[in-house]
Amino acid sequence: MNNVDKFIKLVHECDNIVFFGGAGVSTESGIPDFRSPDGLYNQKYKYPPETIISHSFYQRYPEEFYRFYKDKMLYPDAKPGITHLALAKLEKEGKLKAVVTQNIDGLHQKAGSSNVIELHGSVLRNYCERCHKFYGIDKIINSEGIPMCDCGGRIKPDVVLYEEGLDDNNVTNAVNCIKQADMLIVGGTSLGVYPAAGLIDYYRGDKLVLINKSATPYDNRADILINAPLADVFKNFM
Numbered sequence: 001m002n003n004v005d006k007f008i009k010l011v012h013e014c015d016n017i018v019f020f021g022g023a024g025v026s027t028e029s030g031i032p033d034f035r036s037p038d039g040l041y042n043q044k045y046k047y048p049p050e051t052i053i054s055h056s057f058y059q060r061y062p063e064e065f066y067r068f069y070k071d072k073m074l075y076p077d078a079k080p081g082i083t084h085l086a087l088a089k090l091e092k093e094g095k096l097k098a099v100v101t102q103n104i105d106g107l108h109q110k111a112g113s114s115n116v117i118e119l120h121g122s123v124l125r126n127y128c129e130r131c132h133k134f135y136g137i138d139k140i141i142n143s144e145g146i147p148m149c150d151c152g153g154r155i156k157p158d159v160v161l162y163e164e165g166l167d168d169n170n171v172t173n174a175v176n177c178i179k180q181a182d183m184l185i186v187g188g189t190s191l192g193v194y195p196a197a198g199l200i201d202y203y204r205g206d207k208l209v210l211i212n213k214s215a216t217p218y219d220n221r222a223d224i225l226i227n228a229p230l231a232d233v234f235k236n237f238m
């Protein structure tokens with residue numbers, strides 16, 4: 001039995017699965033991976049994305065931040081891929097309990113997943129820094145320059161920028177889900193980003209499944225290691 005077949009068989013035996021996903025889940029929907037060689041780093045902006053999408057850069061050069069952000073970070077027409085759809089299906093079947101994601105595109109919810117822990121926030125949610133009024137993605141897309149609230153305050157995406165900490169409730173929630181999981185599937189992440197990657201250490205079971213196209217520092221910890229595109233694996237559940 002190959003590793004994909006082993007994985008499928010185990011999924012059928014589990015009913016408390018947690019999926020932990022990274023950029024590779026959304027590249028299948030046409031959203032580029034920050035850290036891949038053909039991702040955003042090779043673009044023609046003056047600063048690397050890591051600099052522009054940082055808290056200090058946002059504070060000092062909000063106009064330049066938003067120029068990049070609107071150009072490169074928003075994909076309002078992106079559609080869920082096979083992996084998003086399969087995970088939503090597994091949730092409806094009572095097998096999957098939570099999706100923990102590093103992505104900010106809201107595609108898991110679009111696919112129908114309801115318990116999604118967004119470690120890095122979502123581009124679909126935006127708040128006035130002064131009165132905290134909520135705005136959707138349209139407000140950002142349709143604003144010239146820096147999006148401003150009716151009250152005169154600046155609108156900030158509910159996205160965790162570089163230099164900013166993760167939301168405590170999100171982390172606690174993710175830790176609790178992972179601790180209780182009978183299977184933990186880690187997919188589409190090179191596991192290079194902390195502290196998000198450290199969440200895997202909370203898993204106590206013996207069904208750690210790692211699915212990634214390239215090697216990760218956690219490969220030797222995996223009970224099942226699959227080096228393949230996520231869609232090739234998850235199409236089996238559709």
Ligand SMILES: [Zn+2]
Nearest residue numbers: 128131149151
């Ligand atoms: Zn306001």
